[in-house]
Amino acid sequence: MLTIAGLALAGASPAAAQLTKFSPNDKAFAYTTKSNTLVSVWQQKSGYSHADYYRKASSGTQRHLWNKSGVNTTVTSGSGSALFKMRVCEWVKDNDDICSGWDTE
Template structure:
């Protein structure tokens, strides 16, 4: 009986240290720009990848749980083939990716909610 208690205790301990939920990343693509959240399994972080060689910056527009009425913008001015990552904060509740077009409307994805 004591062996059963040891095995049961080990199983319970393993379950307690495992994450209770896994954050599944969603991506949105606008033009050649891709925004992804959660980034690196952190629901308070978003990334912007510029895959467009048009010379224009890319951005992610997003809202956080702690301030749902405040639209935030994460810019990627680093050029084609680069990624920028936001600072950590409250959970991102919706976002879109946009490829900026000077003197023309931006190419934006629809809004997605992770």
């Protein structure tokens, strides 16, 4: 998995990717860039996935970034205040999603 993560982050700046998580079944990978102001979700196996995250400016609001675009696609959030907490989840139809633990700053 480390090789795959390195490929996903190849375009990131050296100080980027401070928060990173693989989903429990390695279907998706979420990471931050631009000093934690952007979050991206890379779908590496079939299915849907999402990152749940919190930003410093609205610390009580959980946000979600979905990737429903297919295998080997990446979606990226708009910029905002820095993220301080993030996890990545695999969507499970008609059931609770399977999520990683939280990565915190």
